[in-house]
Amino acid sequence: MRFLPEEEQRRLVAVCFARSDLTLEQLWMRYFALGGSLSLLDLDAYLSGLLTLPRVDRDMVAHAVNERLDEVTGPARAPYSHSVQDAKPLHGPLKALVDLLEGAHCAPPERLPAVVAEAGRALDLTIGVYLADYDQRTLVPLGPGAAVLDIESTVGGDVFRRAETVTRDGTLWTVLLDGVERLGVLEIVPAGDADPDDPALREQCRWLASLLGHLVTITTQYGDGLDRRRRHRRRGSPAELLWQNLPPMTAATESVVVGVSVQPAYDLCGTAFDYALSEERAQLAMFDAGPRTRGANTAVVTALAAYRAARHGGASLSEQFAAVGAELDGRPAIGGVLAELDLATGVLHLLAAGQPTPLVVRRGEALPVTGPTAPRFGSAGEPPPVTRFRLEPGDLLALCSRGVAETADGAGEPFGRTRLTGHLGRDAGELPPEIARRLTRAVLAHGCGEFRQDAGVLIARWISR
Structure with missing residues (x-):
């Protein structure tokens, strides 16, 4: 200046x-x-x-x-x-930030890789952008010439799974985030003899990845260019309806982290989830229509809308439960769980209707949260008494659809509760979205890629303030 x-x-x-x-x-x-x-x-x-x-x-x-x-x-x-x-910076990190913002202001989604490349040149970096596909099996490059990366077996996949930054052979890899939601990874090659382990460079790449993550999410909402790259095949119309009504797969505050995974991604039919996080509490919900029938997606979207309307209006947990049941009166009945977690005390309140018992994972051991349950939403009857359970700091709460335990292999053997609790206990130290991803991938593999019911998993980790 x-x-x-x-x-x-x-x-x-x-x-x-x-x-x-x-x-x-x-x-x-x-x-x-x-x-x-x-x-x-x-x-x-x-x-x-x-x-x-x-x-x-x-x-x-x-x-x-x-x-x-x-x-x-x-x-x-x-x-x-x-x-x-x-007033406009002429060089350096701030110029790269300004160029990225200005370049993306009116750019269609498919132009984002070129905008990122320009920002990289201002920082003397070559930047490759990879987005996770909707199955979360591979990382798909946005630029030409790069290969698809397997999430389970590559450096980029390892960075995605762990949501971290690493250096390999002169290349810096960092996770691409929209807030806390994992979207993919960046492959960053410094020019000349620049050190990829330089703390200042790593910090610049961190905020560049964070900004780019926001831009990916925003541009995806008004164009199909990036969305098409993340799809391996066409979604069915029931799945399209459900995905358009679901919140992000990851969310977090200082006191709680929520991660979700649902399968099959392209044929989702009868499972929906929701959450609302605030300073005082985390409100969580999962709705499950069971077998994949023609009206399953309409039923769970109706339940989701009724739940949100009641929650937005300040209704209590029991009132939310009653509102969902009333909205589904005369429609096919569905299962579900509604939960509220007090983030100051760790006290969990929940109501279940025709749904598997939620689990709490504590120090690697899965504990069922037992309590009274009601028939499925839409059936006659009053809400059951609210179940109360006190979490300890670091505990995981797992809400699972029926399809997780009930998905069967070719011989007819279901995935089962034992496998479910084993996976949760073994992966308890991972990030909640990664725990959920691994569990639904395991269910998908057990069922040989075939589902009679959706497999949905919502994981919440309570972090004491």
Whole structure:
């Protein structure tokens, strides 16, 4: 950034002051209100060219004059010490950030890789963008010439699974996030002899990945260019309806992390989930229509809408339960779980209807949260008493659809509760979205890719404040 010569700034400020209709005392009062500490005599001496001032004081005087000019006819404004034409950064990390923002402002989704490449050049980096497909099996490159990466067996996949940053063979890999949701990874190659382990470079790449993650999510909402790259095949219309009504697969606050996975991604039919996180509590829900019937998706979307309407209106857990049941009256009955977690105390309240018992994973051991249950939503009857359970810091809460345990292999053997609890206990140290992903992948493999019911898993980890 270039700065205006001090004497030239003083001369122009004095000219603008003469046009402002302010007395010297009035100008000094405005300058003093902005935090200035010079005396009235010092200000007079500066405007007369008899005294030099630090740049911060010169700019406060200019701002005091400009405040007055804004109140009157608005003649030419007093200049600040830096030149206005250089307000946009010319090089370095800030230039890359500005270029990325400006380039994506009106760009269609498919132009995002070119915008990212331009930002990379400003940082002397070559940047490759990979997005996770909707099955979360592979990482799909956005640029030409790059190969698809397997999530289970590649460096990029390992970075995605662990949501971290690593260096391999002079290349820096970092997870691509929208907030806390994993979207993919960035492959970053520094130019020349730059050190990919340099802490400053790693920090620049971290905020670049965070900004890019937001841009990927935003641009996906108004175009299909990025969405098509993440699809391996066409979604059915029931799955399209459900996906359009689901929240992000990951969310977090300082006190709780939520991760979700649902399969089959392209043929989702009868499972929906929802959550709402605040300072005080986490509200969680899962709805499950069971066998994949023609009206299953309509039933769970109806239940989801009824639940959200009641929750938005401040209804209690029992009132939310009743609202869903009333909305489904006369429609096919479905199962589900509604839960509220007090984030200050760890006290969990839940209501279940025709659904497997939720599990709490504590120090690698899965504990069922037992309590009274109701028939499925849409059946006659009052809500059951609320079940109360106290979590410990670090505990996982798992809500699973019936399809997780009931999915059978070719010989007819279901995945079962034992396998379910074994997977949860073994993976309890992973991130909640990764725990959910691994469990649904295991169910998919057990069922040989065939589902009579959806497999949905919602994992919430409570972190004591």
